[in-house]
Amino acid sequence: MLGLMQDWPLLVHRVLDHAATYAGDKEIVTRSIEGPVRRTTWGGIHNRSLRLAKALTKRGVKPGDRLATLAWNTERHLEAWYGITGAGGVYHTLNPRLFPEQLVYIANHAEDRMIFVDLTFVPILEKLQDQLKTVETYVILTDAAHMPQTGLRNAVAYEDLLTEADDDFDWLTLDENAACGLCYTSGTTGNPKGVLYSHRSNVLHAMAALQADVLALSNADTVLPIVPMFHANAWSLAFSVPMTGAKMVMPGQKLDGESVYNLLEGEQITMSAAVPTVWLMLLQHMEANNLKLSTLKRVAIGGSACPPVMIQKFEQVYGVEVMHAWGMTELSPIGTIGSLLARDRKKPFDEQLKIKSKQGRPLFTVEMKILDDDGKELPRDGKTFGHLVVRGPAIAKGYFKGEGGQILDEDGFFDTGDVATLDPDGYMQITDRAKDVIKSGGEWISSIDIENIAVGHPAVAVAAVIGVAHPKWDERPLLVVQLKPGASATKEDLLAYLDGKIAKWWMPDDVAFVEAVPINATGKIQKLSLRETFKNHVLPTAGRAA
Numbered sequence: 001m002l003g004l005m006q007d008w009p010l011l012v013h014r015v016l017d018h019a020a021t022y023a024g025d026k027e028i029v030t031r032s033i034e035g036p037v038r039r040t041t042w043g044g045i046h047n048r049s050l051r052l053a054k055a056l057t058k059r060g061v062k063p064g065d066r067l068a069t070l071a072w073n074t075e076r077h078l079e080a081w082y083g084i085t086g087a088g089g090v091y092h093t094l095n096p097r098l099f100p101e102q103l104v105y106i107a108n109h110a111e112d113r114m115i116f117v118d119l120t121f122v123p124i125l126e127k128l129q130d131q132l133k134t135v136e137t138y139v140i141l142t143d144a145a146h147m148p149q150t151g152l153r154n155a156v157a158y159e160d161l162l163t164e165a166d167d168d169f170d171w172l173t174l175d176e177n178a179a180c181g182l183c184y185t186s187g188t189t190g191n192p193k194g195v196l197y198s199h200r201s202n203v204l205h206a207m208a209a210l211q212a213d214v215l216a217l218s219n220a221d222t223v224l225p226i227v228p229m230f231h232a233n234a235w236s237l238a239f240s241v242p243m244t245g246a247k248m249v250m251p252g253q254k255l256d257g258e259s260v261y262n263l264l265e266g267e268q269i270t271m272s273a274a275v276p277t278v279w280l281m282l283l284q285h286m287e288a289n290n291l292k293l294s295t296l297k298r299v300a301i302g303g304s305a306c307p308p309v310m311i312q313k314f315e316q317v318y319g320v321e322v323m324h325a326w327g328m329t330e331l332s333p334i335g336t337i338g339s340l341l342a343r344d345r346k347k348p349f350d351e352q353l354k355i356k357s358k359q360g361r362p363l364f365t366v367e368m369k370i371l372d373d374d375g376k377e378l379p380r381d382g383k384t385f386g387h388l389v390v391r392g393p394a395i396a397k398g399y400f401k402g403e404g405g406q407i408l409d410e411d412g413f414f415d416t417g418d419v420a421t422l423d424p425d426g427y428m429q430i431t432d433r434a435k436d437v438i439k440s441g442g443e444w445i446s447s448i449d450i451e452n453i454a455v456g457h458p459a460v461a462v463a464a465v466i467g468v469a470h471p472k473w474d475e476r477p478l479l480v481v482q483l484k485p486g487a488s489a490t491k492e493d494l495l496a497y498l499d500g501k502i503a504k505w506w507m508p509d510d511v512a513f514v515e516a517v518p519i520n521a522t523g524k525i526q527k528l529s530l531r532e533t534f535k536n537h538v539l540p541t542a543g544r545a546a
């Protein structure tokens with residue numbers, strides 16, 4: 001027997017209808033690419049997204065067409081997402097930090113018909129357009145006054161495109177399982193693969209994300225999504241924030257410490273989300289200038305491990321709660337988040353810090369377990385680590401056009417490629433990406449654990465630990481360090497700092513200092529490139545091997 005409830009497809013543009021109806025005058029602020037701050041409202045975004053959807057339809061956009069964006073977080077980028085999906089299209093986020101050949105591969109693979117592009121990235125596309133065979137139109141996200149001289153095919157200013165239609169338009173009624181968004185994983189090995197979100201998965205994920213034990217979003221918040229819309233679906237914020245009708249501030253292009261600080265204070269932000277490298281720049285700016293935060297209450301930090309020293313500074317020095325999150329593009333992207341269980345909230349800060357340094361507990365809609373190499377489930381004891389696999393309605397079941405083949409096991413679980421522990425309370429801790437774990441004498445060493453401690457040293461800006469070949473132990477850890485500007489520390493200082501904080505046999509065999517630790521397009525340390533750089537590094541302990 002079926003239930004007797006209404007059939008109301010979960011479509012993302014219904015989220016925008018809701019925001020416009022119930023929070024129509026709530027502000028959306030953008031630090032624009034052209035320079036000045038622009039202000040609109042959820043009502044304004046709604047109206048312009050309708051016009052865009054109508055203009056796109058008039059220009060022949062059909063359901064399922066992929067229309068790409070190559071853009072910073074701005075209100076126009078938000079309108080593009082809603083306008084494209086409201087016309088039945090699929091927004092496809094291109095990450096400008098990728099290499100040009102990757103951008104070409106991705107846009108061709110997706111068969112993008114249009115690219116909405118910020119002024120910043122016009123020169124990149126001008127160089128690539130001969131290779132972008134499927135792109136018919138380039139929409140420059142600006143107005144006629146700021147339109148550059150460009151040779152891009154059929155270039156049109158976004159504001160001119162909007163004048164081609166009024167807002168008298170009905171969003172397309174689609175099946176809730178229709179494709180909605182496309183985001184390629186950065187593909188550290190092999191070609192990037194496309195994760196194709198549906199309307200239903202985006203809506204469900206956003207509803208899960210805004211819960212009190214997840215991002216805890218409410219209408220009373222002012223949210224600054226620093227995590228780019230081109231990185232892992234902006235952690236749901238383009239959908240979860242309008243569900244609450246909260247004020248939203250779009251940071252544009254400038255994500256350095258000073259620019260972020262000025263927005264946090266100037267717009268009285270209460271909640272924000274970004275990868276650790278962005279927060280590192282903010283903390284360094286605030287420390288150097290003796291600044292405080294007056295309105296910020298919570299930050300979500302994820303994408304790579306958040307070091308305990310960062311959590312401690314935010315919470316104890318600045319009074320800002322840290323929500324340490326883990327996720328991946330394939331999960332829409334949030335998988336776990338570090339909000340504490342009721343009983344853990346009563347514990348002293350030091351104990352809480354240990355828990356918060358883990359990656360957190362799964363949100364509803366994410367099932368999770370760890371497996372050994374033979375696919376057998378491992379105990380949830382907080383000690384045993386294994387391959388982390390996940391299942392849920394906002395988790396990919398395959399990549400676009402079948403790339404990568406079958407990606408689910410026979411029970412429908414997706415292997416995340418991460419190695420993790422799960423404890424009896426449900427807190428998950430990432431040991432490493434499977435391909436980054438250091439195998440020493442048959443045992444595994446977690447590079448993340450050592451990095452987390454090393455960045456607590458006052459002279460260290462970024463720490464990366466990689467395995468280097470060793471004649472006796474297969475691999476031994478090498479600590480690669482980028483010092484803070486003007487700071488100094490020796491190998492002996494750093495090893496002494498680690499001494500007593502990690503197991504003796506985890507102690508790096510050597511320390512190498514670099515100008516800059518390489519960071520990839522989604523803010524992660526490029527371990528592959530570091531391993532390449534140090535592949536011939538001779539450890540001082542290697543001679544003692546025989």
Ligand code: ADP
Pocket residue numbers: 184185186187232301302303304305306324325326327328329330333359416417418430432433522524
């Ligand atoms: P990519 O396209 O680089 O795979 P994702 O953002 O999808 O980009 O990366 C997901 C991966 O990032 C995870 O599988 C995990 O290895 C890593 N990651 C994300 N959040 C965390 C975290 N809080 N701690 C440790 N690793 C993390």
